[in-house]
Amino acid sequence: LSSRRLMASFSPLFPGLIAGDTISPVGDKVSGREGESVTLKCQYQTTVSNIWLNWYRHSDLQAPQFILYKGAKDNTGREYIPDNRYESETTDSSTELTIRKLTLADTALYYCALETQ
Numbered sequence: 001l002s003s004r005r006l007m008a009s010f011s012p013l014f015p016g017l018i019a020g021d022t023i024s025p026v027g028d029k030v031s032g033r034e035g036e037s038v039t040l041k042c043q044y045q046t047t048v049s050n051i052w053l054n055w056y057r058h059s060d061l062q063a064p065q066f067i068l069y070k071g072a073k074d075n076t077g078r079e080y081i082p083d084n085r086y087e088s089e090t091t092d093s094s095t096e097l098t099i100r101k102l103t104l105a106d107t108a109l110y111y112c113a114l115e116t117q
Helices: none
Strands: 005-012 022-025 030-033 038-045 050-058 065-073 086-090 094-099 109-116
Touching (some): 022 109, 038 050, 038 109, 050 094, 065 086
Antiparallel strands (some): 005 022, 022 038, 038 094, 050 109
16 A cells, blocks of 8 residues: 555535534534545434535635535435545434545545535
8 A cells, every 4th residue: 555645634615504504514624534434424413304405625726626516314315426436424413424445536625514404
């Protein structure tokens, strides 16, 4: 295995759309070796039951890139994850993003966002 390491951190991209909604990262930096997996986690609070948890990544001078969305509460089981290296788990209070088979290109700032409808 390579000794090069991935450094990633993540934070909320958008505030909730309803007063009182919050989403925030658990921890601020995650690292892993190439070929391994890492998991990022955000906790959220909302009084809305029809919600989506979104993940984005931002690296270098590029615009933030959409990774996936996953439903929670009334939307549980609904998801859109176009790249199979990513997976997500949601609960009524948290969302996790797992990145499998890390490469150096995964070094980025990762964002979690709460979307209410």
